Amino acid sequence: MELKTKPISLRFGRRLYYFQYQEQLYWLKMQMKQGHHIYQQGFQHELAFYQESLNSTSLSSIILPCEIVSKAFIASRAVDIEIEQSLAQMLILPHAVPYFTVSARTLPIASIQDYLLRALDVIQGLHETGWIHADLKPEHFVEYQGQVKLIDFEQVQSMTQQVKTEMNATPRYMAPELFHGEVKTIQTDIYALGIIFYEWLSGQRLSAKNYTDWAYLHCQRLQIELPEKFLGFQSLLLKMLAKHKEARFDNIYAIKQALVSEIA
Incomplete structure (x- = not known):
């Protein structure tokens, strides 16, 4: 071993x-x-x-x-x-093979839509069983026997749980409300997924020096800047990454509908 x-x-x-x-x-x-x-x-x-x-x-x-x-x-x-x-x-x-290792820049828009839809499918499936992952990051998506799967369920949480947030999520992917100790929800999974999609499309990882800097970044300073090829995804990401959770998509199905219908 x-x-x-x-x-x-x-x-x-x-x-x-x-x-x-x-x-x-x-x-x-x-x-x-x-x-x-x-x-x-x-x-x-x-x-x-x-x-x-x-x-x-x-x-x-x-x-x-x-x-x-x-x-x-x-x-x-x-x-x-x-x-x-x-x-x-x-x-x-x-x-299993890590999923988000393919460079988005090498793919046509239609292939990118399909790539993101497959990631959304597995999250939607988890939510429909009554769970939120609560610690989404790129390395928690893998591909196994032709299917996208999730791994690392140490923070997984039932949707019926109303537990105040301990600092057990990864700051890079934490929704703004989590820095204020609010409970994890579908919207916090959606925010984390938005950061994953943004980093994959932009080809750059967000950076901050410490926990306080991460809080300022997510709560105040986050700016979405995509390459020209991917500007069609900008409005989708903005709604996934809205600072106030009430302004984000209600569920994964709504993201999939927007991904299919709004991006040519």
Whole structure:
């Protein structure tokens, strides 16, 4: 097994391993007992979501096929990993190809519309099952066996939950209201998706030095500047990225309708 954990996650007790079994590539995700309590809670939350998905045909079209295994099962088959210090269960997922790696500049407008629609489809499917992802970012979209899927459900939240926001989202993709401690909603997923689309179309990542700068950027200073080729997407992004959530699209279906009907 090859350790692939990001340095900051490694310090907080997260372990992510990449391995091959019977000519197939997989990921093993686990959390150490002595790791940060927020990371422990997130991992347990994700395991619970995947456990629920095993009995849901609706969720099966959104997520990767998964297996939740005990550390005793892994310990009998692997060495050189910190099994004894890990939490009781671990998550195994097949390898999937990152979705937002194709350069938008190489695609005609019609192909871009289709590309964005496929991403919208999977988010719409998640929302229709009664969940919001609550931590959307480009790396959480993957393609597996010809279908777009979502990964990383540590912050996933039922739409019936009304939980005040902890600072557990990624500032680069946080909607303005989250910086004021409001609850996550469909509109916060839509805002994050708008930033993902904007960065993909513009070919540039937003930048800020610290959390305060991110708050100023999203709450006051964000300006949408697209290459001339993509100006037809400007009004769509502006409505996805409206500072006030009431001014954003009501749902993913409305975004899809605008994407199809307004962009020639």
